[in-house]
Amino acid sequence: MIDYVLFVCFRLTLEANVFRLVIGWNMTERGECMLADERRFRITEMLSRQRTVSASELKDIFNVTAATVRRDLAHLERKGLLVRSHGGAVSKLPSTNFQPSYDAMGRENPAEKQAIATEAAKLILDGDTIFLEGSTTVSEIVPLLQHHKRLTVVTNSPLILVELRRHPEIKVMCTGGELQRDVFYLSGIWAQRTIGEIRVDKAFLGVSAIDPEYGLSTASHDEAAVKKILIKSAKMRIALVDHSKFGRQGFAFVAPANELTTLITDSGTPPADLKTLRDLGVHVIVAGQD
Amino acid sequence: MIDYVLFVCFRLTLEANVFRLVIGWNMTERGECMLADERRFRITEMLSRQRTVSASELKDIFNVTAATVRRDLAHLERKGLLVRSHGGAVSKLPSTNFQPSYDAMGRENPAEKQAIATEAAKLILDGDTIFLEGSTTVSEIVPLLQHHKRLTVVTNSPLILVELRRHPEIKVMCTGGELQRDVFYLSGIWAQRTIGEIRVDKAFLGVSAIDPEYGLSTASHDEAAVKKILIKSAKMRIALVDHSKFGRQGFAFVAPANELTTLITDSGTPPADLKTLRDLGVHVIVAGQD
DNA sequence: TACAAACAAAACATAATCGATCATATTACG
DNA sequence: CGTAATATGATCGATTATGTTTTGTTTGTA
Numbered sequence: 001m002i003d004y005v006l007f008v009c010f011r012l013t014l015e016a017n018v019f020r021l022v023i024g025w026n027m028t029e030r031g032e033c034m035l036a037d038e039r040r041f042r043i044t045e046m047l048s049r050q051r052t053v054s055a056s057e058l059k060d061i062f063n064v065t066a067a068t069v070r071r072d073l074a075h076l077e078r079k080g081l082l083v084r085s086h087g088g089a090v091s092k093l094p095s096t097n098f099q100p101s102y103d104a105m106g107r108e109n110p111a112e113k114q115a116i117a118t119e120a121a122k123l124i125l126d127g128d129t130i131f132l133e134g135s136t137t138v139s140e141i142v143p144l145l146q147h148h149k150r151l152t153v154v155t156n157s158p159l160i161l162v163e164l165r166r167h168p169e170i171k172v173m174c175t176g177g178e179l180q181r182d183v184f185y186l187s188g189i190w191a192q193r194t195i196g197e198i199r200v201d202k203a204f205l206g207v208s209a210i211d212p213e214y215g216l217s218t219a220s221h222d223e224a225a226v227k228k229i230l231i232k233s234a235k236m237r238i239a240l241v242d243h244s245k246f247g248r249q250g251f252a253f254v255a256p257a258n259e260l261t262t263l264i265t266d267s268g269t270p271p272a273d274l275k276t277l278r279d280l281g282v283h284v285i286v287a288g289q290d
Numbered sequence: 291m292i293d294y295v296l297f298v299c300f301r302l303t304l305e306a307n308v309f310r311l312v313i314g315w316n317m318t319e320r321g322e323c324m325l326a327d328e329r330r331f332r333i334t335e336m337l338s339r340q341r342t343v344s345a346s347e348l349k350d351i352f353n354v355t356a357a358t359v360r361r362d363l364a365h366l367e368r369k370g371l372l373v374r375s376h377g378g379a380v381s382k383l384p385s386t387n388f389q390p391s392y393d394a395m396g397r398e399n400p401a402e403k404q405a406i407a408t409e410a411a412k413l414i415l416d417g418d419t420i421f422l423e424g425s426t427t428v429s430e431i432v433p434l435l436q437h438h439k440r441l442t443v444v445t446n447s448p449l450i451l452v453e454l455r456r457h458p459e460i461k462v463m464c465t466g467g468e469l470q471r472d473v474f475y476l477s478g479i480w481a482q483r484t485i486g487e488i489r490v491d492k493a494f495l496g497v498s499a500i501d502p503e504y505g506l507s508t509a510s511h512d513e514a515a516v517k518k519i520l521i522k523s524a525k526m527r528i529a530l531v532d533h534s535k536f537g538r539q540g541f542a543f544v545a546p547a548n549e550l551t552t553l554i555t556d557s558g559t560p561p562a563d564l565k566t567l568r569d570l571g572v573h574v575i576v577a578g579q580d
Numbered sequence: 581t582a583c584a585a586a587c588a589a590a591a592c593a594t595a596a597t598c599g600a601t602c603a604t605a606t607t608a609c610g
Numbered sequence: 611c612g613t614a615a616t617a618t619g620a621t622c623g624a625t626t627a628t629g630t631t632t633t634g635t636t637t638g639t640a
Contacts, residue, residue, distance in 0.1 A: 036617065052328045055597075065619055070598070085327045086597065086626055158451040158464070165471050174448070174476055176466020176484050181455050186464055194466050194480050326627065345587080355629055360588070376636065377587065 039064070040072050044081055047091035054088035080209055080219065080248045093219075112242045112266040113137045115287035117144060119264045120204055120240055126150055128201045131230060132160050134185035135206020137240040139163060145170065154200060156186040156226065180222065187222035195229045203234030205260075207241045209248035212276035215257045217250035224252035236261045243268030257282060324352065330362050334371055337381035344378040402532045402556040403427045405577035407434060409554045410494055410530055416440055418491045421520060422450050424475040425496020427530040429453060435460065444490060446476040446516065470510065477512035485519045493524030495550075497531045499538035502566035505547045507540035514542035526551045533558030547572060 039062050046053050058069045073089045076082050082089040117140035124130060124141075126149040132138050134157030142163040145151060149169065155161060156175040164172045177191030205227060209217045216239070218224050231237050231254075239260050246269055257263075258280040265274075267288045277284050329352050336343050348359045363379045366372050372379040407430035414420060414431075416439040422428050424447025432453040435441060439459065445451060446465040454462045467481030495517060499507045506529070508514050521527050521544075529550050536559055547553075548570040555564075557578045567574050 051331070052325050054325060066597075067599095067620080068618060071617085084598095085325060087325045088327075090325075090327050090331075158448050158455075161448040161469060162452055164469070165474065168471060172469035172471070173478075173480070174464065174466045174469060176464045176476075176480060179451065179454070179462035179464060181458060181462070184455065186466075188463075190463070190466060190484055356587080357589095357630080358628055361627085 036072070040076055043072060043076060043089075044093070047082055047089070048093050051091050052088055056087070058088075078248070080250055112268065112287070113140050113240075115266055116240050116242060116264050117141045119285050119287045120238060121145065123202065123236075123238060123262070124148055124151070128152070129154070129199075131155065131195075131198075131200045131203040131234060133157065133204060133206050133227070133230065134160065134183065135208075135240070137242060138204050138206045141204060142167075154195075154198060156191050156195075157184060158186070159184050177226075178222075180220065183220075183223070185223060185226075187220075187226045191226050192229050195226065195233055198233055200234050202236040202238055203230050205230065205237065205239045207239045207245055207254075209250035210239070210241055210245050210257065211247055211249050212257055212273050212280070214249055214253075216254040216260075217248075218252050218254055219250045221252045224254045227254045231255050231259055238262040238264065241265045241269075243270075246270065246273050326362070329354070330366055333362060333366060333379075337372055337379070341381045342378055346377070348378075402558065402577070403430050403530075405556055406530050406532060406554050407431045409575050409577045410528060411435065413492065413526075413528060413552070414438055414441070418442070419444070419489075421445065421485075421490045421493040421524060422447065423494060423496050423517070423520065424448075424450065424473065425498075425530070427532060428494045428496045431494060432457075444485075444488060446481050446485075447474060448476070449474050467516075468512075470512065473510075473513070475513060475516075477510070477516045481516050482519050485516065485523050488523055490524050492526040492528055493520050495520065495527065495529045497529045497535055499540035500529070500531055500535050500547065501537055501539050502547055502563050502570070504539050504543075506544040506550075507538075508542050508544055509540045511542045514540075514544045517544045521545050521549055528552040528554065531555045531559075533560075536560065536563050 042062075043053060043058065055066060055069050055073065058064075058072075059066050062069070073082065073084050077084050077089070080092060082092050084090075113136060116137055120138075120141050121144035124145070128148075129152040132141060132153055132155045134155070139157065139160050142160055145153075145164075145167055151167075151169070152171040152173070153160075153164060154173045154175065155164075156177060158174075158179070161172065161174055164170060175186055175191040175194040177186035177194075178188035179185075180187055205216075207216050208219060211217070216227070218227065237260050239262070241263060243266050246265075257277055260282050262283040262285065263277055264285045264287060267286055269286070274284050274286070332352075333343060333348065345356060345359050345363070348362075349356050352359070363372065363374050367374050367379070370382060372382050374380075403426065406427055410428075410431050411434035414435070418438075419442040422431060422443055422445045424445065429447065429450050432450055435443075435454075435457055441457075441459070442461045442463070443450075443454060444463045444465065445454075446467060448464075448469070451462065451464055454460060465476055465481045465484040467476035467484075468478035469475075470477055495506075497506050498509060501507070506517070508517065527550050529552070531553060533556050536555075547567055550572045552573040552575065553567060554575045554577060557576055559576070564574050564576070
């Protein structure tokens, strides 16, 4: 009898307890009345360790309905902390170094990104000095530089550096800095200083979050600092933003949208956002349209 | 009584959880509650390591049917991450594509270089701050850094930078500078300044020409300038030199041989040269000997 | 070539999950 | 006290993920 009780106890508590241990709870702390914010905080805490969470697990842990879990995840998705997927969510926290995040998951919307990069490449003239910032969209520009003459390219992305080895006529410079490996991006004091010392004709910015009113923002403070200086160092500031980045606000503010000279996006972007940007004086190019 | 039951319960769950942790499980890895996204992520992770995966293998690993595996692979193929083939899939990740050209670059004496790099890695201690200079021999050290703790690596080589992304625990910094694409080496004023600002425990120098009497030299003036500063910035200066570099004099002088703390070479080097170096006070290690 | 075994594609079934909507409870605030 | 705002739960049709089955396809071997 006692064995059976123990067994049932074991089964019942096992699942939930794993998570409680993982996220640092102990048994007594869980009250019946948990605030929504508290719950959401716990979710982000889990995601900083786990990469994914499943909706049904969360339902059991917090003793709420699936609807509430969905609302929580939707909320956190709007804040840019995770991406929802069927059955749960995937972490988007910058601090989480789950290995091939750049290699693999940065490959979303390849067609849109390529279309955007094609428009961007059209803006580059022979003899230009340009800055290519580390970002999956921006790096798509590199293969399109075949036929440009006398180009100077400055970059803070090791990947772009490696890609550029195929273009012997291009003069290539690297900013240096500390490697943020989740995004494959050099930042920090060295990057800031070198960028501050130069003046480029065109800077191609990767952007992870844009809200036409709030402006550009990003998940990392370091990255924001680099972008700020880059914006000051460039005559033309061209942002490459696919539609999934719109309406988002990241942790660190970069600049108001009107500091951009040009913004290139794809046809999936809400027309209202495009209009707001144009009213701010930004030259908006929509790739994949005539 | 009930307290006792609860206590035993808790003990049991605790132990089960520890057991899980020990054997490397976490919840998401367990077949029943794995998100599709998680599975696909794992596949890309595998592909970044081994270039190909077999469908039946994946079926067993994830405890799903072949149909699901095929759908996953089809999904990843649409994203451009792999190419499907009968019985599995082949990676299309940039890292794996990139590998061959890197291999082709400097594979003259691979066995010697590897042996030299192995000796070099033995000199690296946990917690060290090291400089890895761009050179094919030096970059062989990178895969050997798996088990070192709390390392800080500074480098002027884009290749080493890219290689190091597989070591999430290592803090990585890049000097910046202008790219010399034939040797894949960052040099120039930015590189010189950043190296001048730091102090590393150990610098691993690639050397393209060494003459025990004349000293170290190289083909490019820029490269020589960087090396000179690097030698000043390092407490230990370790040169990695295979036998083919001996008895040569390059265009630009770097430093006399006695500025080296240590020199690692292979067994093909003339004993007379080794003796001269030892007489100068250089600690000479011959890789591939006892 | 013929044949068996493994693999792939398509069509269907099922269960889990999602989105939207409405109802209810709780809180905040005048 | 009443009302608005918010958070949560409940329900239902739509969507998605997965497994199953059937029917080709490829591959290796005699």
